[in-house]
Amino acid sequence: MKTDKYSVGVIGAGVMGERMMNALCSHERFCLTTVADVSPDRAKEAARHAGGAxxxxDHRELLAREGLDLVYLAVPPKFHHPIALDVLASGRHLLCEKPLANTTKEAEEMLRAARAAGVIHAMHFPLYYRPVYAELKRRLEALGTIRRIDIVTHFHQWPRPWQQTAWLSGREQGGFIREVLPHFLHLTQSLFGRLRVVRSDVEYPADPLACEVGVSALLQVEDGTPVTINGLSGIARQEHLSYTVYGTEGTLSVVNWGTLLAGGRGEPLAEVPLPDENRLHQLLDELAAALDGREARLIGFETGVEVQNVLEALLDLS
Ligand SMILES: NC(=O)c1ccc[n+]([C@@H]2O[C@H](COP(=O)([O-])OP(=O)(O)OC[C@H]3O[C@@H](n4cnc5c(N)ncnc54)[C@H](O)[C@@H]3O)[C@@H](O)[C@H]2O)c1
Incomplete structure (x- = not known):
């Protein structure tokens, strides 16, 4: 176990990069030593904010630095694959943003490269580290027979007001299917097992370069339980995300990431009080444990490949 802090480099200093850099700078086991972004202004500002990183x-300059233990990759999805391969070739441990890649083929190559490099490979699915996840999992048994899981992703504006970047509105790598659904696909797979897409109807606008505006899909988990996806953007309803598990004895619903609602037979749903925890620190605690050589609760690239497979089937790219 290393007694001094683990040295981290961040590639991509956008919305997510900034959040993670704040978490890294306030975590006792990590030191943010270097930042790369194609925008010099962003890279410079992030480094200044981190106290002189x-x-x-060019990310290759970052990788040429000595003493770097871990890289966090938070660039738009289509750049994950080439940059991740460079990071892995340099022998650094890698924490990669979701979705793992832009295609299953790329994701599989990243998994192979990570295994060959023998490094720690992890993905960032924040729900998994939130108190809502543990509580949802704990309460599943009391639901009786699970009849259905419903995933709703509704947006009055896409991309969302806080995430106004061009790539998110494009068909090539943007859209809420790629950007938001991976969280719920991973949640479902981690709680109920592998997912299979039975049918998926994706609604695209006339502009061939613009991302989808709707999806209606039916999936199944391994035991045959149906999972529905109802996704729409550009509707009047204020952004609303929910993940609802319907059982014969009870209902559980995760609303807007952090709120858990629960109810028994014939009861209205009521909010379940949850502790307030820093989910990025939870993930960083687990990463530090893995780097120390201890058991850790991480989501590896294998899982990223599985999620990518489902995404590809939903988007009908295969
Ligand atoms: N886990 C989560 O909760 C969560 C939330 C939001 C976004 N994300 C994911 O994080 C990733 C980044 O999303 P974002 O919202 O921060 O995007 P963003 O557009 O805000 O930031 C991306 C940054 O990467 C930089 N960049 C682009 N190409 C680069 C390259 N080749 N080398 C170095 N820098 C490059 C851009 O200049 C920009 O600063 C995406 O994969 C996204 O899906 C995850």
Missing amino acids: SWHT
Whole structure:
């Protein structure tokens, strides 16, 4: 176990990069030493904010630095694959944003490279580290027979007001199917097992470069339990995300990431009080444990490949 802090480099200093950099700078086991972003202004500002980390506009310069233990990759999805392969070739441990890649083929190559490099590979699915996950899992048994799981992703505006970047509105790598659904696909797989897409109807606008505006899909988990997806953007309803598990004895619903609602037979749903925890620190605690050589609760690239497979089937890309 290393007694001094683990040295981390961040590639991609956008919305997510900034959040993770704040968490890294306030975590006792990590030191943010270097940042890379193709935008020199972003790289420079992030490095200044981190108290004098080095900054680069080419990720290969970041990888050339000595003493770097871990890289966090938070660039748009289509750049995950080439940059991740460079990170892995340099022998660094890698925490990669979701979705793992832009295609299953890329994701599989990343998994192979990570295994060959013998490094720690992990993905960032924040729900898994939130108190809502543990409580949802704990309460599943009391639901009786699970009849259905419903995933609702509704947006009055896409991309969302806080995430106004061009790539998110494009068909190539953006859209809420790629950007938001991986969280719920991973949640479902981690609680109920592998997912299979039975049918998926994706609604696209006339502009061939623009991302989807709707999806209606039916999936199944391994035991045959149906999972529905109802996704829409550009509707009047304020952004609303929910993940609802319907059982014969009870209902559980995760609303807007952090709120858990529960109810028994014939009862209205009521909010379940949950502790307030820093989910990014939870993930960083687990990463530190893995780097120390201890048991850790991480989501590896194998899982990223599985989620990518489902995404590809939903988007009918195969
Ligand atoms: N886990 C989560 O909860 C969560 C939330 C939001 C976004 N994300 C994921 O994080 C990733 C980044 O999303 P974002 O919202 O921060 O995007 P963003 O557009 O805000 O930031 C991306 C940054 O990467 C930089 N960049 C682009 N190409 C680069 C390259 N080749 N080398 C270095 N820098 C490059 C851009 O200049 C930009 O600063 C995406 O994969 C997204 O799906 C995850």
